[in-house]
Amino acid sequence: MKRRYTLGLPILAGFAAIAAIAPAAAAQQVELRLKGSPGDTAAYMADMTQSVLLPEQYGGEMTISTSMTVRSRVSDVKADTLFLALSVVEPEIEMIGASGSQTPDLTVLDGKEFTQVITTSGEAIDFVAPDDLGQSGANIAGSLSQFGSLPLPAEPVSVGDTWTDTVRSDGVPLGLPVAGEMVTVNTITLQGLAEEAGSTIANLLVEAVVVFEPAADSDGQMEFEMMSDVVTNLRFDVTRGVLLGTSSASDFEAIVSGPMVPEPIEFYGTSETTITRQ
Numbered sequence: 001m002k003r004r005y006t007l008g009l010p011i012l013a014g015f016a017a018i019a020a021i022a023p024a025a026a027a028q029q030v031e032l033r034l035k036g037s038p039g040d041t042a043a044y045m046a047d048m049t050q051s052v053l054l055p056e057q058y059g060g061e062m063t064i065s066t067s068m069t070v071r072s073r074v075s076d077v078k079a080d081t082l083f084l085a086l087s088v089v090e091p092e093i094e095m096i097g098a099s100g101s102q103t104p105d106l107t108v109l110d111g112k113e114f115t116q117v118i119t120t121s122g123e124a125i126d127f128v129a130p131d132d133l134g135q136s137g138a139n140i141a142g143s144l145s146q147f148g149s150l151p152l153p154a155e156p157v158s159v160g161d162t163w164t165d166t167v168r169s170d171g172v173p174l175g176l177p178v179a180g181e182m183v184t185v186n187t188i189t190l191q192g193l194a195e196e197a198g199s200t201i202a203n204l205l206v207e208a209v210v211v212f213e214p215a216a217d218s219d220g221q222m223e224f225e226m227m228s229d230v231v232t233n234l235r236f237d238v239t240r241g242v243l244l245g246t247s248s249a250s251d252f253e254a255i256v257s258g259p260m261v262p263e264p265i266e267f268y269g270t271s272e273t274t275i276t277r278q
Contacts, residue, residue, distance in 0.1 A: 028193055029156040032202060033120045034148075035241025036074040036082050042242065043089075043278040044070045050271040058265065062097040068140070069278070070147060080121070086114040086144055093136060104136040112137075114144050120241070122150030148243060150236070151186045151206060162189045176256065178224045179215035184208050199239040206232040210252070222260050228252035245276045 050064045068091035076083040091106045112133070117126035127145040129138075151165035167184040185208065192203040210228040230250035237244055250271050257264040 028200075029158050030190075030193065030200060030202060030238045031156045032122075032150075032152045032236060032238060033241055034082060034118065034122060034150070034152075034243075035120065036077060038074055038076055040074040042072045044072070044243075044245070044275050045278055046070060046273070046275045048271060048273040050269060052267060052269040054267045055265060058267075060098045062095060065092075065094045065096075066140075067092050070144070070275075072148065075115075080119050081125075082118050082120065084116040084118065084148070086116055086147060087112065088140060088144070091140060106136055106140070108132070108134050108137050109140065114141065116144070116147065118149060121154070122152040124149040150234070150243065151188050153188070157190050159190055159193055162187060164188070176222065176224055178212075178222050179217075180224070181213050181215075182210060182226075183213050184210045184230075193238075199237050201244070202236045202238050204234040204236060206230075206234055206246075208232070212254075222256065222258040224254065224256055226252060226254040243277065245274070248273045 046066075046068055048064075048066045050066075051061065052064075053061045069089040071087045071089060073085045074082055075085045088109050091109055093104050093106065095102045095104075112130045114130070115126075115128040116124060118124045124146050129141040129144070133141055146169075151163075151167075153161070153163045157163070165186040165188065167186070169182040169184070187207045189205045189207075190202060191205050194201045194203070208228075208230040210226070210230065212224055212226040214224065228250055229252075230248060232246050232248040234246040235244040236242075248271075251269065253266070253268045255264050255266050
Protein backbone atom coordinates (compact mmCIF):
# COMPACT_ATOMS: atom_id res chain seq x y z
CA MET A 1 0.00 0.00 0.00
CA LYS A 2 1.48 3.33 -1.06
CA ARG A 3 0.40 6.77 0.02
CA ARG A 4 1.36 10.31 -0.84
CA TYR A 5 1.16 13.28 1.50
CA THR A 6 1.72 16.84 0.37
CA LEU A 7 2.73 18.55 3.60
CA GLY A 8 5.27 18.02 6.33
CA LEU A 9 6.73 14.97 7.86
CA PRO A 10 4.89 12.47 9.80
CA ILE A 11 4.32 13.58 13.30
CA LEU A 12 5.87 11.28 16.02
CA ALA A 13 3.43 10.17 18.77
CA GLY A 14 2.82 7.97 21.89
CA PHE A 15 0.42 6.33 24.39
CA ALA A 16 -0.03 5.63 28.10
CA ALA A 17 -0.34 1.94 28.93
CA ILE A 18 -3.64 0.68 30.40
CA ALA A 19 -3.51 -2.31 32.73
CA ALA A 20 -5.88 -5.19 33.52
CA ILE A 21 -7.21 -5.92 30.02
CA ALA A 22 -8.71 -9.36 29.38
CA PRO A 23 -7.16 -11.11 26.33
CA ALA A 24 -9.38 -11.68 23.28
CA ALA A 25 -9.42 -14.84 21.20
CA ALA A 26 -6.20 -15.06 19.21
CA ALA A 27 -7.98 -16.35 16.08
CA GLN A 28 -10.36 -13.38 15.99
CA GLN A 29 -10.29 -11.32 12.78
CA VAL A 30 -10.90 -7.58 12.93
CA GLU A 31 -11.34 -4.81 10.37
CA LEU A 32 -9.38 -1.74 11.39
CA ARG A 33 -11.19 1.40 10.24
CA LEU A 34 -11.55 4.94 11.54
CA LYS A 35 -15.12 5.87 12.41
CA GLY A 36 -16.93 9.10 13.23
CA SER A 37 -20.10 11.14 12.94
CA PRO A 38 -20.49 14.91 12.52
CA GLY A 39 -20.03 16.60 15.89
CA ASP A 40 -17.80 13.91 17.42
CA THR A 41 -14.95 15.48 19.41
CA ALA A 42 -11.68 14.26 20.88
CA ALA A 43 -8.59 15.70 22.54
CA TYR A 44 -5.03 14.34 22.58
CA MET A 45 -2.06 15.35 24.68
CA ALA A 46 1.19 15.29 22.67
CA ASP A 47 4.72 15.46 24.10
CA MET A 48 7.96 15.18 22.14
CA THR A 49 11.61 15.51 23.07
CA GLN A 50 14.16 15.65 20.26
CA SER A 51 17.94 15.89 20.54
CA VAL A 52 20.18 16.79 17.60
CA LEU A 53 23.98 16.58 17.75
CA LEU A 54 25.78 18.84 15.28
CA PRO A 55 29.53 19.50 14.98
CA GLU A 56 30.66 22.10 17.51
CA GLN A 57 31.22 24.77 14.84
CA TYR A 58 27.55 24.48 13.88
CA GLY A 59 26.14 24.73 17.38
CA GLY A 60 26.82 21.37 19.00
CA GLU A 61 23.96 19.62 20.76
CA MET A 62 20.42 21.04 20.79
CA THR A 63 17.38 19.68 22.61
CA ILE A 64 13.85 20.62 21.55
CA SER A 65 10.90 19.89 23.84
CA THR A 66 7.37 20.32 22.49
CA SER A 67 4.02 19.85 24.19
CA MET A 68 0.47 20.68 23.14
CA THR A 69 -3.13 19.53 23.24
CA VAL A 70 -4.72 18.79 19.88
CA ARG A 71 -8.50 19.03 19.69
CA SER A 72 -10.35 17.30 16.88
CA ARG A 73 -13.95 17.69 15.71
CA VAL A 74 -15.64 15.74 12.91
CA SER A 75 -17.24 18.40 10.72
CA ASP A 76 -18.53 16.11 7.95
CA VAL A 77 -18.51 12.53 6.72
CA LYS A 78 -18.80 11.58 3.05
CA ALA A 79 -18.70 7.89 2.11
CA ASP A 80 -15.34 6.64 3.43
CA THR A 81 -13.91 10.10 4.12
CA LEU A 82 -13.83 12.11 7.37
CA PHE A 83 -13.50 15.90 7.43
CA LEU A 84 -11.86 17.08 10.66
CA ALA A 85 -11.39 20.49 12.24
CA LEU A 86 -8.18 20.54 14.27
CA SER A 87 -7.00 23.15 16.77
CA VAL A 88 -4.00 23.44 19.09
CA VAL A 89 -4.30 24.41 22.76
CA GLU A 90 -1.39 25.71 24.88
CA PRO A 91 1.45 24.77 22.52
CA GLU A 92 4.90 25.12 24.11
CA ILE A 93 8.36 24.73 22.60
CA GLU A 94 11.66 25.05 24.43
CA MET A 95 14.98 24.89 22.56
CA ILE A 96 18.14 24.43 24.62
CA GLY A 97 21.56 24.69 23.02
CA ALA A 98 25.01 26.16 23.44
CA SER A 99 23.61 29.69 23.28
CA GLY A 100 21.08 29.05 26.05
CA SER A 101 17.33 28.47 26.09
CA GLN A 102 14.71 29.85 23.71
CA THR A 103 10.92 29.66 23.92
CA PRO A 104 9.29 30.81 20.66
CA ASP A 105 6.02 32.71 20.98
CA LEU A 106 3.21 30.49 19.67
CA THR A 107 0.23 32.69 20.53
CA VAL A 108 -0.36 33.08 16.78
CA LEU A 109 -1.87 29.58 16.89
CA ASP A 110 -4.56 30.52 19.42
CA GLY A 111 -8.02 30.27 17.88
CA LYS A 112 -6.70 29.00 14.55
CA GLU A 113 -8.51 26.06 12.95
CA PHE A 114 -6.93 23.56 10.56
CA THR A 115 -8.87 21.33 8.18
CA GLN A 116 -7.82 17.73 7.67
CA VAL A 117 -9.38 15.24 5.27
CA ILE A 118 -8.68 11.59 6.10
CA THR A 119 -10.10 8.31 4.84
CA THR A 120 -11.49 5.62 7.12
CA SER A 121 -8.48 3.50 6.12
CA GLY A 122 -6.22 6.09 7.80
CA GLU A 123 -4.87 7.97 4.76
CA ALA A 124 -4.57 11.75 5.16
CA ILE A 125 -5.45 13.13 1.71
CA ASP A 126 -5.70 16.88 2.29
CA PHE A 127 -4.76 19.51 4.84
CA VAL A 128 -5.49 23.24 4.91
CA ALA A 129 -3.69 25.59 7.33
CA PRO A 130 -4.29 29.31 7.94
CA ASP A 131 -1.81 31.81 6.55
CA ASP A 132 0.65 33.92 8.56
CA LEU A 133 1.56 31.33 11.20
CA GLY A 134 5.25 32.25 11.37
CA GLN A 135 8.07 29.71 11.21
CA SER A 136 7.34 27.95 14.51
CA GLY A 137 3.61 27.87 13.80
CA ALA A 138 4.26 26.51 10.31
CA ASN A 139 6.37 23.71 11.80
CA ILE A 140 3.49 22.66 14.04
CA ALA A 141 1.10 22.90 11.09
CA GLY A 142 3.41 20.54 9.20
CA SER A 143 3.08 18.03 12.03
CA LEU A 144 -0.70 18.38 12.16
CA SER A 145 -0.93 17.66 8.42
CA GLN A 146 -0.65 13.96 9.21
CA PHE A 147 -2.03 13.91 12.74
CA GLY A 148 -4.20 10.83 13.22
CA SER A 149 -3.16 9.17 9.96
CA LEU A 150 -2.68 5.43 10.45
CA PRO A 151 -1.23 2.59 8.34
CA LEU A 152 -4.40 0.47 8.49
CA PRO A 153 -4.66 -2.75 6.42
CA ALA A 154 -6.98 -3.13 3.43
CA GLU A 155 -8.38 -6.47 4.66
CA PRO A 156 -9.42 -7.90 8.05
CA VAL A 157 -6.45 -9.16 10.08
CA SER A 158 -5.73 -11.56 12.93
CA VAL A 159 -3.15 -11.48 15.71
CA GLY A 160 0.30 -12.06 14.21
CA ASP A 161 -0.58 -10.68 10.76
CA THR A 162 1.87 -8.19 9.21
CA TRP A 163 1.42 -5.67 6.40
CA THR A 164 3.44 -2.84 4.87
CA ASP A 165 2.67 0.78 4.04
CA THR A 166 4.78 3.31 2.11
CA VAL A 167 4.45 7.06 2.67
CA ARG A 168 6.07 9.66 0.40
CA SER A 169 6.23 13.17 1.89
CA ASP A 170 6.96 16.28 -0.12
CA GLY A 171 8.95 18.86 1.78
CA VAL A 172 12.42 20.06 2.64
CA PRO A 173 14.01 18.13 5.54
CA LEU A 174 15.27 20.22 8.46
CA GLY A 175 14.69 23.42 6.45
CA LEU A 176 17.59 22.69 4.10
CA PRO A 177 17.56 23.98 0.49
CA VAL A 178 17.39 20.54 -1.13
CA ALA A 179 14.80 19.03 -3.45
CA GLY A 180 13.36 15.57 -2.97
CA GLU A 181 11.03 13.43 -0.88
CA MET A 182 11.06 11.69 2.46
CA VAL A 183 10.11 8.03 1.95
CA THR A 184 8.81 6.05 4.93
CA VAL A 185 8.35 2.29 4.70
CA ASN A 186 6.25 0.97 7.59
CA THR A 187 6.03 -2.67 8.62
CA ILE A 188 3.01 -3.15 10.88
CA THR A 189 2.13 -6.17 13.03
CA LEU A 190 -1.08 -6.81 14.93
CA GLN A 191 0.47 -7.96 18.20
CA GLY A 192 -2.66 -8.52 20.22
CA LEU A 193 -6.39 -8.01 20.74
CA ALA A 194 -8.07 -7.39 24.08
CA GLU A 195 -11.52 -6.58 25.43
CA GLU A 196 -12.00 -3.54 27.61
CA ALA A 197 -15.25 -1.88 28.71
CA GLY A 198 -17.18 -3.29 25.77
CA SER A 199 -14.56 -2.42 23.14
CA THR A 200 -12.05 -4.53 21.25
CA ILE A 201 -8.59 -2.97 21.56
CA ALA A 202 -5.88 -3.65 18.96
CA ASN A 203 -2.22 -3.34 19.90
CA LEU A 204 -0.04 -2.63 16.86
CA LEU A 205 3.73 -2.52 16.44
CA VAL A 206 4.91 -0.18 13.67
CA GLU A 207 8.56 -0.45 12.58
CA ALA A 208 9.56 2.22 10.08
CA VAL A 209 12.60 3.05 7.99
CA VAL A 210 12.80 6.63 6.69
CA VAL A 211 15.15 7.77 3.93
CA PHE A 212 15.53 10.93 1.86
CA GLU A 213 15.17 10.46 -1.89
CA PRO A 214 16.69 13.38 -3.85
CA ALA A 215 14.96 14.81 -6.89
CA ALA A 216 16.11 13.45 -10.24
CA ASP A 217 17.32 16.90 -11.37
CA SER A 218 19.25 17.76 -8.18
CA ASP A 219 22.75 17.30 -9.66
CA GLY A 220 25.08 20.15 -8.71
CA GLN A 221 22.94 21.21 -5.74
CA MET A 222 23.36 20.61 -2.03
CA GLU A 223 23.29 16.89 -1.28
CA PHE A 224 21.45 15.40 1.69
CA GLU A 225 21.54 11.79 2.90
CA MET A 226 19.42 10.59 5.78
CA MET A 227 18.45 7.30 7.41
CA SER A 228 16.07 6.97 10.35
CA ASP A 229 14.58 4.05 12.27
CA VAL A 230 11.30 4.54 14.14
CA VAL A 231 9.54 2.08 16.46
CA THR A 232 5.96 2.86 17.48
CA ASN A 233 3.53 1.07 19.78
CA LEU A 234 -0.04 1.98 18.86
CA ARG A 235 -3.38 1.31 20.58
CA PHE A 236 -6.56 1.41 18.49
CA ASP A 237 -10.18 1.02 19.63
CA VAL A 238 -11.59 -1.27 16.94
CA THR A 239 -15.19 -0.99 18.13
CA ARG A 240 -15.33 2.81 18.18
CA GLY A 241 -12.83 3.29 15.37
CA VAL A 242 -10.61 5.75 17.24
CA LEU A 243 -6.92 6.06 18.06
CA LEU A 244 -6.24 5.71 21.78
CA GLY A 245 -2.58 6.66 21.59
CA THR A 246 0.91 5.80 20.44
CA SER A 247 4.42 5.76 21.84
CA SER A 248 7.41 6.26 19.54
CA ALA A 249 11.19 6.31 19.72
CA SER A 250 13.47 7.07 16.80
CA ASP A 251 17.04 7.84 15.85
CA PHE A 252 18.55 9.24 12.68
CA GLU A 253 21.84 10.13 11.08
CA ALA A 254 22.37 12.51 8.18
CA ILE A 255 25.11 13.98 6.01
CA VAL A 256 24.98 17.30 4.18
CA SER A 257 27.48 17.94 1.38
CA GLY A 258 27.77 19.67 -1.97
CA PRO A 259 29.10 22.85 -3.58
CA MET A 260 27.80 25.15 -0.83
CA VAL A 261 29.38 23.09 1.98
CA PRO A 262 33.20 23.28 2.45
CA GLU A 263 33.26 19.76 3.89
CA PRO A 264 30.56 17.17 4.63
CA ILE A 265 28.56 17.83 7.80
CA GLU A 266 27.47 14.79 9.78
CA PHE A 267 24.82 15.01 12.48
CA TYR A 268 22.71 12.66 14.55
CA GLY A 269 19.47 12.80 16.46
CA THR A 270 17.02 10.94 18.66
CA SER A 271 13.42 11.58 19.65
CA GLU A 272 10.75 10.21 21.93
CA THR A 273 7.08 11.07 21.51
CA THR A 274 3.81 10.22 23.20
CA ILE A 275 0.24 11.09 22.28
CA THR A 276 -2.54 10.15 24.66
CA ARG A 277 -6.29 10.46 24.13
CA GLN A 278 -7.75 12.54 26.96
